[in-house]
Amino acid sequence: MTTKYVLVTGGVVSGIGKGITTASLGLLLKRRGYRVALVKIDPYINVDAGLIAPFQHGEVYVTDDGAETDLDLGHYERFIDEPLSKLANITTGQVYGDVIAKERDGDYYLGQTVQVIPHITDEIKECIRAAARHNDADICIVEIGGTVGDIEGEPFLEAIRQMRIDEGPEHVCYVHVTLIPYLETVEELKTKPSQHSVQALRRAGIQPTLIVCRSKLPLTEDIYNKISLFCDVPVANVIEGRDADNLYEIPLAMEHQGIAELVTEQLGLPSGEPDLDDWRDLVKRIKSPTHQVKIAMVGKYMNLHDSYLSVTEALTHAGAANDARVCIEYVDSEEIEEEGPEEFLSEVAGILVPGGFGDRGIEGKVAAIQYARENNLPFLGLCLGLQCAVMEFARNVCGLAGANSREFDPETPHPVVIYLKEQEYVTEMGGTMRLGAYPCVLTAGSLAARLYESGEISERHRHRYEVNNACRDELEAAGMVFSGTSPEGDLVELIELPDHPFFIATQAHPEFKSRPNRAHPLFRGLIAAALDYQADDKSGQ
Numbered sequence: 001m002t003t004k005y006v007l008v009t010g011g012v013v014s015g016i017g018k019g020i021t022t023a024s025l026g027l028l029l030k031r032r033g034y035r036v037a038l039v040k041i042d043p044y045i046n047v048d049a050g051l052i053a054p055f056q057h058g059e060v061y062v063t064d065d066g067a068e069t070d071l072d073l074g075h076y077e078r079f080i081d082e083p084l085s086k087l088a089n090i091t092t093g094q095v096y097g098d099v100i101a102k103e104r105d106g107d108y109y110l111g112q113t114v115q116v117i118p119h120i121t122d123e124i125k126e127c128i129r130a131a132a133r134h135n136d137a138d139i140c141i142v143e144i145g146g147t148v149g150d151i152e153g154e155p156f157l158e159a160i161r162q163m164r165i166d167e168g169p170e171h172v173c174y175v176h177v178t179l180i181p182y183l184e185t186v187e188e189l190k191t192k193p194s195q196h197s198v199q200a201l202r203r204a205g206i207q208p209t210l211i212v213c214r215s216k217l218p219l220t221e222d223i224y225n226k227i228s229l230f231c232d233v234p235v236a237n238v239i240e241g242r243d244a245d246n247l248y249e250i251p252l253a254m255e256h257q258g259i260a261e262l263v264t265e266q267l268g269l270p271s272g273e274p275d276l277d278d279w280r281d282l283v284k285r286i287k288s289p290t291h292q293v294k295i296a297m298v299g300k301y302m303n304l305h306d307s308y309l310s311v312t313e314a315l316t317h318a319g320a321a322n323d324a325r326v327c328i329e330y331v332d333s334e335e336i337e338e339e340g341p342e343e344f345l346s347e348v349a350g351i352l353v354p355g356g357f358g359d360r361g362i363e364g365k366v367a368a369i370q371y372a373r374e375n376n377l378p379f380l381g382l383c384l385g386l387q388c389a390v391m392e393f394a395r396n397v398c399g400l401a402g403a404n405s406r407e408f409d410p411e412t413p414h415p416v417v418i419y420l421k422e423q424e425y426v427t428e429m430g431g432t433m434r435l436g437a438y439p440c441v442l443t444a445g446s447l448a449a450r451l452y453e454s455g456e457i458s459e460r461h462r463h464r465y466e467v468n469n470a471c472r473d474e475l476e477a478a479g480m481v482f483s484g485t486s487p488e489g490d491l492v493e494l495i496e497l498p499d500h501p502f503f504i505a506t507q508a509h510p511e512f513k514s515r516p517n518r519a520h521p522l523f524r525g526l527i528a529a530a531l532d533y534q535a536d537d538k539s540g541q
């Protein structure tokens, strides 16, 4: 089948949920039996998200093939439940980088003047098509990041404008996601900003097929009519995208609005009936669980929840799997340093220490882990969380005073976590991190093997430092179990403490592989253990 394209733009402001809209549409089309590919375009100049600070960009989402991408790819993977490749995230930096490399090569452009149109736009279209081919997609959905009117976005808008002619109008559908703000003073929803954003889109030569109106209130008839009239779309193609309590409800609301039928109709495809029973069941379990459990997430950017988006989603999935609402207490580890762990952790049923970089707040994380270990409080450590757990155990159980990671104390007398020289993951980009999927072998009978119900797993990585193999014997002798290692045995992947009810940490980022209906085993295990802890705690009172 010829690949069809759905091209998603955004109006008025960024951050209105284009990513969720795109992911939802992907889910609804996939559930109708179509093979989909989802692509995020980020018009910034950075080559990828790897070097952008979390407080600017939110979480860096890592793919199996080791790309450091935008967090929207996380939504895509969670909704369509398929691993994406590095082709699924296109940036200005990549596009220009490729075009400049070809120009320097000499032969490619045969002496032409290299220009935005057609060379950059051709490159953009080729990147989009490559992503579609990679997935053998029937329908490729492309989300253009940012807002219509942004200077950086212009070459991308021009490229998707050209696609209507290149592919044929019947193979292309433009979806514009816009905001209908509610003005408190006059108690009215306002369409003017959306009218302007559609005007800007039309100036770029794109007439939207569908307009998704994000709004906190239901759209009135008057709003539908105004958008239809001023933006030149039939009323039926104006879609309400109302705020939802939880993002997994959004595809169901969009299905109810008939978005997938409108898209398939534009693309000349049969619509069919999607099977969404499991998704409805998931939403029900998230909305009205029997239990409730409090988990402390101890980290650095605790006021920036987007920095840990996949971790919080993984906890939601794990809650749904355990029929429990997970209430996350975001604890700033620097505050633990000042006031001690008791203050923040005595009321929770489990602790999670996520990944991170830099030495700020490290001692607070170590103190939180010590508290979990000594109080039989369930603990899950992710990446840096594993490294801190090893430091804590070395100091307080093995008696190695000052044990540390070389990342935080290059002069430490006991470097239990080091940068392995022989593991230089030097990539084209100049990165030095272990990135993407790596296999891991689990020790039979360990907690890890029981949770994963498997002897060999694969998880995604994003870190530089590793447990120092020279310290393994000493840690092991004191009771730490290395329950997962690389197949060659030279990299520690999972640690656990068998005489603790639930104390486990991984060098990987398992949060990237948790799916709404397939909660990740480590997160599911944490919540199950936290529920047990809570039950014991209550019965003991």
Ligand code: GLN
Pocket (backbone or CB within 6 Å): 354, 355, 356, 357, 358, 382, 383, 384, 385, 407, 462, 463, 464, 465, 466
């Ligand atoms: N800073 C640590 C390292 O580079 C951990 C990284 C992480 O948690 N992603 O190894």
